[in-house]
Amino acid sequence: MLSQGYVLIPCFNEEGNLLRLVERLVEVFRTNGWAWKILCVNDGSHDRTSEEIDLAQAKFGNLLRIDHPRNLGFAQAIRTGVETLLQQPNLDGAFIMDADLTHDPASLVLFASALEDGADLVIGSRYVERGKMERVPFWRRALSGLGNSVGRLMGIPVKDATSGYRAFSRKALEIVRSCRENDFSIQLEEVLLCRKAGLRLAEVPITLGVRDVGISKFHYSIRLFWRYFLLVLSLQSRARNQRG
Numbered sequence: 001m002l003s004q005g006y007v008l009i010p011c012f013n014e015e016g017n018l019l020r021l022v023e024r025l026v027e028v029f030r031t032n033g034w035a036w037k038i039l040c041v042n043d044g045s046h047d048r049t050s051e052e053i054d055l056a057q058a059k060f061g062n063l064l065r066i067d068h069p070r071n072l073g074f075a076q077a078i079r080t081g082v083e084t085l086l087q088q089p090n091l092d093g094a095f096i097m098d099a100d101l102t103h104d105p106a107s108l109v110l111f112a113s114a115l116e117d118g119a120d121l122v123i124g125s126r127y128v129e130r131g132k133m134e135r136v137p138f139w140r141r142a143l144s145g146l147g148n149s150v151g152r153l154m155g156i157p158v159k160d161a162t163s164g165y166r167a168f169s170r171k172a173l174e175i176v177r178s179c180r181e182n183d184f185s186i187q188l189e190e191v192l193l194c195r196k197a198g199l200r201l202a203e204v205p206i207t208l209g210v211r212d213v214g215i216s217k218f219h220y221s222i223r224l225f226w227r228y229f230l231l232v233l234s235l236q237s238r239a240r241n242q243r244g
């Protein structure tokens with residue numbers, strides 16, 4: 001059993017979600033007898049996220065927080081959180097999940113057992129057996145499904161490379177530390193760098209929901225697609241070099 005687990009939650013304007021998520025997480029920790037901790041990286045939120053973290057801290061003793069003075073973006077929040085996690089002496093495993101209640105904390109059991117079975121990076125996948133989406137709008141399903149199918153054909157080694165619900169061994173966290181992407185593209189970079197380093201990847205089924213409170217900060221920008229494209233291209237050129 002993983003005794004020292006940390007759940008890292010990057011959050012930007014998650015008022016109405018954060019406290020409820022922490023309550024659900026603590027419930028899952030208790031049910032499973034885990035003495036795990038939570039690390040919130042509050043990334044310059046300008047709603048009441050900070051107050052919700054205060055409330056959660058007062059209610060539960062197992063929550064750490066880091067505050068960026070201004071919004072530095074998803075990827076930087078991940079890097080800040082990972083640096084802090086790597087300073088924890090007896091860390092057995094780390095988990096990253098969204099703050100918006102679209103990831104079910106009960107699924108942590110599957111992630112933990114995949115880490116225990118020796119995986120280094122575990123992806124919560126919508127595209128493996130029993131993985132699914134609920135209430136996700138058609139256009140988001142279509143884009144994600146298409147993107148991941150093309151990605152698979154081009155050699156991406158997992159079925160859901162852009163899922164934000166993940167688990168990491170210490171070795172995988174060391175790799176994330178070296179990621180350079182500045183946007184949600186860091187998620188694909190993590191997968192590719194872990195594979196390049198020869199780490200073990202695994203996928204477990206998740207159900208992705210939609211947020212009831214707040215708005216999504218994910219933007220389908222040309223720049224983001226360009227970054228995805230360049231990352232996949234690097235995969236292709238590596239494969240060519242290995243063959244030649």
Ligand SMILES: Nc1nc2c(ncn2[C@@H]2O[C@H](COP(=O)(O)OP(=O)(O)O)[C@@H](O)[C@H]2O)c(=O)[nH]1
Nearest residue numbers: 010011012043073074077098099100216217218
């Ligand atoms: N720290 C930080 N977290 C962010 C940022 N943008 C999004 N997030 C968090 O990343 C997670 C996923 O973002 P979300 O807006 O739900 O994107 P979506 O799930 O793709 O619609 C949520 O927990 C957000 O609070 C950011 O700029 N900084």
Ligand SMILES: [Mg+2]
Nearest residue numbers: 098100102211
């Ligand atoms: Mg979300």
